[in-house]
Amino acid sequence: MIILAFDALDLHQVQKFNCKNLMQKEHGQTDLSDFNQARTVVLWASFLTGKNMEAKIPIKTQxxxxxxxxxxxxxxxxxxxxxxxxAFSYKQKNHEEERKLLKAYFEEKATIEECDAAVWRNHEENKKEFFSHLGKSDLIMGYFDLADFIGHLSFGITEKMAKVYHELDKIAEQVKNTGDFVLIISDHGMKALGRFGDHSKNGFYSSNHKLGLNLPKITGFYDLVRRIAENEHATN
Amino acid sequence: MSMPRINLVVVGHKDHGKSTLIGRLLYDSKAILEQKLDEIKAELKETGKKFEFAFLLDSLEEERKGGLTIDIMHTPFKSKKYLYTIIDCPGHKEFIKKMLTGASQADAAVLVVSAKEGIEDQTRQHAFLIKTLGIKQLVVAINKMDAVAYEESQYQKTCNELRQILQSLGYENVPMIPVSAIKGDNVYRKSEETKWYKDSTLIGTLDENMVPHTSQSNKPLRAVVQDIYLQEDNVKTIACKIETGTLLPGKNVVFNPSGKKGLVKKILIFNSIAEKAKPGDSVDLIINGIDTVERGEVLSYPENQPQNIRKFTAEIILFSDTQIKNGDEITIRYGTAEKKCKVHRILSEIDSVNLTISAKLPKALENNSVGEVELLALEPLCIERHADFPELGRFIIEGKKGAVAAGIVLATSE
Amino acid sequence: MNKPLEELEKKSIAIIREAKAQFKNPAVMWSTGKDSTAAVWLCKKAFLGKVPFPVIHIDTSYKFPEIYEFRDKIAEEWNLNLIVTKNENALKKGMSPKKGRLNCCTKLKTEALKNLIEERKFDALILAIRRDEHGIRAKERFYSPRDEDFHWNYADQPAELWDLYVRPSEDFSHMRVHPILHWTEFEVWQYMKQEKLPVNPLYFAKDNKRYRSLGCMPCTVPIPSNAATIDEIVEEIRTSKTPERAGRAQDKEKAYMMQKLRALGYM
Structure with missing residues (x-):
């Protein structure tokens, strides 16, 4: 099984840039209304455990x-x-650097280009690692935060967002014909705040199998993934 | 109409409630704009919290930690009588330097003391520094009355201890108001909980007791030379700023330390010729008998002129990363004059926390310490006693990056 | 003259004259907005009516036509030594707010000014910022040293005692001098009125809208208002419930975004 975990992937953007590979066979939004805030770590932890983890993850140490x-x-x-x-194998150093730059940008100590450069570099690193491990285990789950980070600073700049979504679409394209079950999922979506982007309470999901879901909760994928795991055991 | 202003500095021991009190003053005086409050409320709603005063403070604190954005702790607030501006409310790092920067611009100080914790180190230290800088108007807020069940005895106890300290520093009859900044008691609103307290609220006390900076136009004349300008008609004018007294045309004047004398022919200000110049005025002078003088000279009438000083005693406060040793050559700045002096003797180091002399005749003073020093003039200068002319009786010691110490002149000798 | 305004003016003029005396090559920045127009006026008053140093206007080329018109008219009336500077290089490469507002500001304002300072060797810039204006400006000093990259080390600024403004002997590339730092927006308008200063027409309401602060066209939005005279503006500000720079898309969005990101734990 392949899970592409795309931070902040948003249905409207996927449609706007016509990213067919991201849409797959079935796609839609997830419902995050059970959560007070759309916090990244909380949502991924909830996806991984099937439980709403909001109360268990204090914001200071998230x-x-x-x-x-x-x-x-x-x-x-x-x-x-x-x-x-x-919440599992998060690359602390890379993300710390990104958050630091984000802060520096708002303090006018870093330019937007410096921020973008760092996040693209980290993205390339993850991509390389992802493709080098592809097909070598029963499950591969790759996380990419390009859409979130770039979106926070430049959601209103269409050219930039187009570049991001086409890049993510290309990744989806490269796993299309592996024969594996592919789940693409985001923690939350994104909405415009002037030229910036803020987390929205609708995430995105898509699958290369017909699932027949309607506004699933992010915690609902836990059982689905486990069932697929059991099937894989059976077919192996 | 513009309101008269009072520049306030709020001081006191850490965690005795300085920011809470400022927050309360801003909130109750409605100085925080609705849009800002709405943003904070919206934010709280999103995280499922109810709006309370304490959350307002959290959000202010949060912004302060971020070190940027809307630092509304400095928002001016209005009472019936004055526009109050809070000059600086520094964080912990380099507190002294920043506090002095703020306090040196202040007309008045509010000293916050917790009724629960009582007098602590910085309570004494800040009172001392305020005094040293020459701030005469002081009001005390005895805070956290809610935490001591609004007990009069607790209030009295704190007042009595504090009164002794303040008297030793020369502050008499300082108003002391029992308040709870967090609950709002006796800040803007007269408290139901302190029926035993008959006097005014904090804002009432400030309004009744504080007076804005007043012009010293009845004192002997002192003016400092800023520059010499060459006007378009090739006439040289002497650019002066009046510090005290009143300058009139047709009078004999003298510049010191050079001793040059002349007669004021014209006082020029924008668009006209002035009949007089008052403290604070920047004027251009044409003086018969004097073509040019140096920046830094002090102008006065011959009847009462500053003396050339050979040696003077001063209380100095050092900022961080500074050391002063016996024999050091330093540059001081008073008025517009920059002069070389030598540290003749360090008389004492003062423990600003315990208000005692911690060392007699030490060889050096280090960062953030306070001491009394004797300075020798290495070139002619005419600094004055702070008690006589505060404007020309205070100085800074210059470092490469700016001021490294502040000084107050206690005594001079010719 | 109104007494509180007189005190404010005296202090400002003294600061401007100190800057002139202490720096070899000062200049004053002028956007044509109310604050910098008041500052240029104070520079005039400080020197018997003639501003004795250059007046710098940074032209981003995205300014309102009214700004250019006003600028040229007043520059002539006041006999100013006006320097207009533009980052032609960045403009040629197509810099615009579409490439990111901060990006655009950096190139068209900051970089343009950097280039000019380098070329003309200015060692002091007089700027009309005010403490009450927004955010971090509350931490500003009257004299505020900047390094070559315009970096302002606000956490470690030199102390500023009484009215002893000091020119450091090293560690700065140019000094920012802030003569109206201690004024409020309301006081600036009162002063404009008292001194009968020219006001850029953008400040006056047209079709129930007016500008409360002037930036570039794409990044400034008007506020709803019917104030068509200085008196009406003074009254509006007196009773206003929104911050002055609310009309500046950049600041508001940014502040709001920061709040959001902080709430999400990013910063």
Whole structure:
């Protein structure tokens, strides 16, 4: 199974830039109304565990919050590889750097180009790692925060967002014909705040199988992923 | 109409409630604009919290930590009588330097003391520094009355201890108001909880007791030379700023330390010739008998002129990263004059926390310490006693990056 | 003269004259907005009617036509030594707010000014910022040293005692001098009225809208208002419930975005 975890991937943007590969066979929005805030780590932790983790993750220490495999659906796979997954194998150094730059930007100590450059560099690193491990385990889950980070600073700049979405669409294209079950999921969506972007309470999901879902909750994918894991065992 | 202004500095021991009190003053005086409040409310709603005063403070604190954006702790607030501006409310880092920067611009100080914790180190230290800078108007807020059940005895106890300290510094009859900044008691609103307290609220006390900076036009004349300008008709004018007294045309004047004398022919101001010049005025002078003088000279009438000073005693406060040793050559700045002096002797180091002399005749003073020093003039200068002419009796010691110490002249000798 | 305004003016003029005396090559920045127009006026008053140093206007080329018109008219009436500067290079490369507002400001304002300072060797710039204006400006000093990259180390500024404004002997590339730092928006308008200063027509209401602060066309939005005279503006500000720069898209969005990101734990 392949899970592409795209931070802040938003349905309207996917449609706006006509990203067919991101849409796959079935796509739609997720419903996050059970959450007070759309916080990145909280939502990924909830996706991984099938439980609403909001109360368990204090905002002050959220970035370093860590789940054990037993708490997540990962335990259902014989072998798995995760790349940069928040609340699990999050690359602290890379993201700390990104947050630092974000702060510096608002303090007018860093330019938008410097911020963009760092996040693209981290993106390339994850991409390389992702494709080098593709097909080598029962589950591969790759996390990419390009749409979130670039979106926060430049959501209103169409050219930039187009570049981001085409890049993510290309990743989806490259896993299309692997024969694996592909789930594309985001933690939350994004809405415009002037030229900036803010988290919205609708995430995005898509699958290369017909699932027949209607506004699923992000915690609802836990059972689905486990069922797929069991099927894989069966077919193996 | 513009309202008269009072520049306030709020001082006191850490965690005795300085920011809470400022927040309360701003909130109750409606100085925080609705749009800002709406933003804070919206934010709280999103996180499922109800709007309360304490959350307002959290959000202000949050912004302060961020070190940027809407630092509304400095928002001016109005009472019936004055426009109050809070000059600086520094954080912990380099507190002294920033506090002095703020306090040196202040007309008045509010000293916050917690009724619960009582007098602590910075309570004494800040009172001392305020005094040293020459701030005469002081009001005390005895805060956190809610935490001591609004007990009069607790209030009295704190007042009595504090009164002794303030008297030793020369402050008499300082109003002391029992308040709870967090609940709003006796800040803008007269409290139901302190029926034993008959006097005014904090804002009432400020309004009744404070007077804005007043012009010293009845004192002997002192003016400082800023520059020499060459006007378009090739006439040289002497650019002066009046510090005290009144300058009139047709009078004999003298510049010191050079001793040059002349007669005021014309006082030029924008678009006209002035009949007189008052403290604060920047004027251009044409003086018969004097073509040019140096920046830094002090102008006065011959009857009462500043003396050339050979040696003077001063209380100095050092900022961070500074050391002063016996024998050091330093540059001081008073008025517009920059003069070389030598540290003749360090008389004492003062423990500004315990208000005692911590060392007699030390060889050096280090950062953030306070001491009394004797300075020798290495070139002619005419600094004055702070008690006589505050404007020309205070100085800074210059470092490469700006002021490294502040000084007040206690005594001079010719 | 109104007494509080007189005190404000005296202090401003003294600061301007100190800057003139202490720096070799000062200049005053003029956007044609109310604050900098008041500052240029104070510079005139400080020197018997003739501003003795250059007046710099940064032209982003995205300014309102009214700004250019007003600028040229007043420059002539007041006999100003006006320097207009533009970052032609960036403009040629197509810089515009579409490339990111901060980006655009950096190139067309900051960089243009950097280039000019380099070329003309200005060592002091007189700027009309005010403490009550917004945010971090509350931490500004009357004399505020900047390094070559215009960096302002606000956490570690030199102390500023009484009215002893000091020119440091090293560690700065140019000094920012802020003669109206202590004024409020309301006081500036009262002063404009008292001194009968020319006001850029953009400040006056047209079709129930007026500008409360002037930036570039794409990034400034008018506020709803019927104030068509200085008196009406003074009254409007007196009773206003919104911050002055609310009309500046850039600041408002940015502040709001920062708040959001902070709430989400990013900063």
């Amino acid at each position: 970035w370093t919050f860590q789940l054990s495999p037993e708490q997540t659906f990962l335990k259902s796979f014989k072998t798995y590889k995760t790349i940069d997954v928040p």
